[in-house]
Amino acid sequence: MSAHTSTFTFDGREVPFEPGQSILQAAAAAAIYIPHLCYHRDFKPHGSCRVCVVKVKGHMVAGCTTPASEGDIVESDTPEIADIRRNLVQFLFTEGNHFCPSCEQSGACKLQAVGYELGMLSPHYSPIYPDRPIDASHPDVLLDFNRCILCELCVRASGEVDGKFVFALAGRGITKHLIVNSESGRLVDTDLALTDKAMDVCPVGVILHKRRGFAVPIGQRRYDQRPISEVDGALAQADPKRRAP
Amino acid sequence: MVSDTRVGCTGLRGGMTTTTIDELLGRHGRDPTRLIQILRDLVLAQNRITPGDLTAIAAGLELPRARVQGVAEFYAFLGSGPRGRYHVLFSDNITDVMAGSGALRQRLLDAFDLKLGAVTPDGRLSVGLTSCTGLCDQGPALLVNWVPIPRLTPARIGAISALIRAEVPLAEWPENLFPIHAHIERRDLLLATPLVPGQALATAFAVGPDAALATLAASDLRGRGGAAFPAAQKLAACRATEGARVIVMNADEGEPGTFKDRVLLSEYADLVLEGMTLAAFLVGAHEGFIYLRGEYPFLIPHLEAVLAERRRQGLLGPHIAPLGGYAFDLQIHVGAGAYVCGEESALIEALEGKRGIPRNRPPYPVTHGYLGRPTAVNNVETLAALSLIVQHGAAWWRSRGTPRSTGTKLHSVSGDVARPGVYELPLGTSVQEILDLAGATHTHAVQVGGPSGTLLAANEFHRRVAFEDLPSAGALMVFDSSRDILQIVSNFARFFAHESCGFCTPCRVGTTLVAQMMDRLTTDRGTRRDVKDLARVAHLMRTSSQCGLGHTAGNPIRDALEKFRPAFAQVASLHEFLPMFDLDASLAPAREVTGREDDEAHLGQEGP
Numbered sequence: 001m002s003a004h005t006s007t008f009t010f011d012g013r014e015v016p017f018e019p020g021q022s023i024l025q026a027a028a029a030a031a032i033y034i035p036h037l038c039y040h041r042d043f044k045p046h047g048s049c050r051v052c053v054v055k056v057k058g059h060m061v062a063g064c065t066t067p068a069s070e071g072d073i074v075e076s077d078t079p080e081i082a083d084i085r086r087n088l089v090q091f092l093f094t095e096g097n098h099f100c101p102s103c104e105q106s107g108a109c110k111l112q113a114v115g116y117e118l119g120m121l122s123p124h125y126s127p128i129y130p131d132r133p134i135d136a137s138h139p140d141v142l143l144d145f146n147r148c149i150l151c152e153l154c155v156r157a158s159g160e161v162d163g164k165f166v167f168a169l170a171g172r173g174i175t176k177h178l179i180v181n182s183e184s185g186r187l188v189d190t191d192l193a194l195t196d197k198a199m200d201v202c203p204v205g206v207i208l209h210k211r212r213g214f215a216v217p218i219g220q221r222r223y224d225q226r227p228i229s230e231v232d233g234a235l236a237q238a239d240p241k242r243r244a245p
Numbered sequence: 246m247v248s249d250t251r252v253g254c255t256g257l258r259g260g261m262t263t264t265t266i267d268e269l270l271g272r273h274g275r276d277p278t279r280l281i282q283i284l285r286d287l288v289l290a291q292n293r294i295t296p297g298d299l300t301a302i303a304a305g306l307e308l309p310r311a312r313v314q315g316v317a318e319f320y321a322f323l324g325s326g327p328r329g330r331y332h333v334l335f336s337d338n339i340t341d342v343m344a345g346s347g348a349l350r351q352r353l354l355d356a357f358d359l360k361l362g363a364v365t366p367d368g369r370l371s372v373g374l375t376s377c378t379g380l381c382d383q384g385p386a387l388l389v390n391w392v393p394i395p396r397l398t399p400a401r402i403g404a405i406s407a408l409i410r411a412e413v414p415l416a417e418w419p420e421n422l423f424p425i426h427a428h429i430e431r432r433d434l435l436l437a438t439p440l441v442p443g444q445a446l447a448t449a450f451a452v453g454p455d456a457a458l459a460t461l462a463a464s465d466l467r468g469r470g471g472a473a474f475p476a477a478q479k480l481a482a483c484r485a486t487e488g489a490r491v492i493v494m495n496a497d498e499g500e501p502g503t504f505k506d507r508v509l510l511s512e513y514a515d516l517v518l519e520g521m522t523l524a525a526f527l528v529g530a531h532e533g534f535i536y537l538r539g540e541y542p543f544l545i546p547h548l549e550a551v552l553a554e555r556r557r558q559g560l561l562g563p564h565i566a567p568l569g570g571y572a573f574d575l576q577i578h579v580g581a582g583a584y585v586c587g588e589e590s591a592l593i594e595a596l597e598g599k600r601g602i603p604r605n606r607p608p609y610p611v612t613h614g615y616l617g618r619p620t621a622v623n624n625v626e627t628l629a630a631l632s633l634i635v636q637h638g639a640a641w642w643r644s645r646g647t648p649r650s651t652g653t654k655l656h657s658v659s660g661d662v663a664r665p666g667v668y669e670l671p672l673g674t675s676v677q678e679i680l681d682l683a684g685a686t687h688t689h690a691v692q693v694g695g696p697s698g699t700l701l702a703a704n705e706f707h708r709r710v711a712f713e714d715l716p717s718a719g720a721l722m723v724f725d726s727s728r729d730i731l732q733i734v735s736n737f738a739r740f741f742a743h744e745s746c747g748f749c750t751p752c753r754v755g756t757t758l759v760a761q762m763m764d765r766l767t768t769d770r771g772t773r774r775d776v777k778d779l780a781r782v783a784h785l786m787r788t789s790s791q792c793g794l795g796h797t798a799g800n801p802i803r804d805a806l807e808k809f810r811p812a813f814a815q816v817a818s819l820h821e822f823l824p825m826f827d828l829d830a831s832l833a834p835a836r837e838v839t840g841r842e843d844d845e846a847h848l849g850q851e852g853p
Contacts, residue, residue: 087781
């Protein structure tokens with residue numbers, strides 16, 4: 001180990017980093033939680049949700065993709081950034097069809113938990129109400145595209161870990177949507193297996209195991225007791241067993 | 246000055262005859278990086294891509310099928326959706342709209358009793374909209390099976406209707422429908438200095454790459470595509486890398502209101518290709534691509550002919566004589582309808598046969614570009630200037646412009662002017678001078694640099710187009726006092742919503758929300774809350790988006806709110822909030838089913 005440890009300043013606190021780490025990765029290692037949705041520690045950051053936005057040298061950048069740099073002064077916990085993050089989460093609620101009270105993932109959903117974390121009280125903007133039919137073709141898996149936030153974690157997991165490419169994105173702009181790898185467009189005609197990594201990474205409630213609804217009662221789910229900043233953040237460092245998948 | 250460029254209409258209109266997927270893939274060497282070219286050929290041949298085609302292409306290229314589908318559904322010209330045997334797309338650019346595109350479109354639709362976006366029952370005709378076709382100086386324009394027809398009039402629409410009704414093959418349509426004119430209204434250093442093909446190459450070889458780059462650095466030529474990055478610095482950075490370097494000409498001229506690259510490629514192809522060959526020599530690249538926008542297919546036969554001639558003369562290929570036998574060659578990659586691919590890293594993704602999503606940077610393309618190789622992407626105009634600067638020196642270039650903005654700039658002038666066309670003017674020229682040259686009167690507003698640029702009110706026309714004042718990639722759209730600013734901004738908002746790649750949240754959702762709010766404000770459904778939200782969303786897109794498209798998509802909103810505020814106040818209802826739908830109208834189906842029309846069956850609209 002080198003004698004000199006590189007550091008940057010994060011909200012006034014010195015944070016060490018390893019070469020190649022991004023701001024979010026270095027912050028997470030120091031038990032600092034930055035709200036995020038498309039980032040997952042097992043995958044290369046790709047910076048699409050922008051919820052982890054931080055300010056460096058006067059510019060807003062994605063914390064997950066921006067390399068940590070010696071001496072940088074990074075701002076995160078400011079009213080300006082909180083406002084941007086809250087609006088981005090409102091955007092995600094606005095573009096999908098999110099009905100938390102009837103959603104099987106309520107309480108275990110990162111979108112919902114980050115919304116609470118950021119003090120979001122309503123989606124604010126006129127809902128877009130996209131038409132996103134569900135796919136119940138698979139005997140063991142239900143796909144409810146209404147809740148998709150296009151984080152591409154399932155796409156990345158299926159391609160990079162499972163080597164199957166079951167999921168991909170099609171369309172562009174507001175019509176961008178998740179598709180599956182079959183000519184019929186149905187999940188049953190893909191080679192998805194229940195043991196695939198892609199089954200485990202959805203931060204919301206798109207990819208669901210059939211016949212497993214409400215196995216954990218509402219009130220006892222991951223983010224029901226404590227906010228996501230504690231569950232996925234500082235607490236996760238103190239006790240690795242509490243880490244979010 | 247109008248010259249008639251009849252480049253290659255027939256070649257394209259001949260299209261492809263029916264083919265098998267296997268033949269098609271074979272013709273492209275079963276190369277996955279050629280996926281967009283393969284899909285484009287398929288659409289040209291059969292006007293649509295079936296789910297089975299995607300499966301066969303995926304199998305043939307050994308790609309996941311979902312990835313092939315993802316690419317096909319990304320690009321406007323490849324996308325699914327119903328298409329007739331004649332697929333007509335009217336340019337929705339604001340200058341086309343101002344020139345009467347809407348009424349002409351309706352005329353065609355009425356002739357076939359058709360709705361926008363639909364197909365006639367016999368599968369003959371479909372009519373839709375497309376973003377700017379790069380023919381703003383001769384609009385309104387349309388594309389029929391990708392082939393542009395400019396200068397539409399009721400008579401020309403009548404002729405087109407008759408041809409479609411008689412199912413005359415596109416190849417047999419009268420020639421007079423197709424010519425694209427090059428309106429060059431003013432020439433300066435770039436357009437008025439002759440260059441013998443090979444001359445600049447010989448000069449560069451004589452002095453050597455280092456001296457040529459030094460000349461370029463001394464000229465302070467900056468990229469003409471909009472980013473204004475010093476050209477010499479980009480080329481030198483690429484030269485300093487290890488690996489098989491690549492030169493790319495960015496001819497994906499997609500900014501609404503811009504058409505100067507189209508004119509450079511049709512009238513000055515030799516100059517541009519000389520610049521590209523020179524750039525390759527300076528960075529040490531042996532391979533190059535021209536990324537040509539999908540709306541300019543009529544340029545392909547012309548460019549291919551010039552390329553062939555240059556190869557014949559030894560100015561391109563394995564042994565370029567004026568460069569002492571240096572090897573360099575290039576191929577044309579044709580885009581498929583995606584504005585975002587003008588962004589250099591999205592362009593590189595498209596060159597690799599992928600969805601045109603801008604990459605995270607660093608690393609930058611000069612070190613990690615096409616297939617991970619060092620890649621220098623340059624605008625057409627930059628490359629044209631490059632060869633002349635190396636030939637005539639830095640002082641020659643600096644004789645025009647300002648100390649911080651050297652040389653000249655091509656402006657594509659369109660809208661409410663007497664003489665639309667390309668104007669080459671020294672940087673530092675004021676907007677008023679350009680308006681006077683183009684014959685603009687009663688000018689109310691000017692959009693400099695296209696929708697992603699700056700909207701100017703009349704009290705700013707003294708401002709100068711220069712990097713230190715008004716940077717511009719070259720579009721200048723003029724609006725006189727008869728035009729409605731909100732309609733203009735709404736049109737731009739629709740454009741950005743259509744062209745957002747959808748990768749990042751702020752741009753994907755923000756562009757659509759802005760388009761919806763502008764739609765409400767221009768149809769008497771706007772509220773004060775919408776006006777407040779417009780400012781908020783524009784700010785959000787500017788600060789937190791991933792790439793330049795998102796950063797600039799809110800510019801027209803920002804400028805209009807700042808400079809034309811009364812226009813918003815006039816239309817935004819005094820209400821803070823209005824219901825999204827008409828309660829009473831929504832009950833109509835229920836009234837019909839129950840056969841009721843009494844007062845009790847109606848609901849009053851509750852306003853605040």
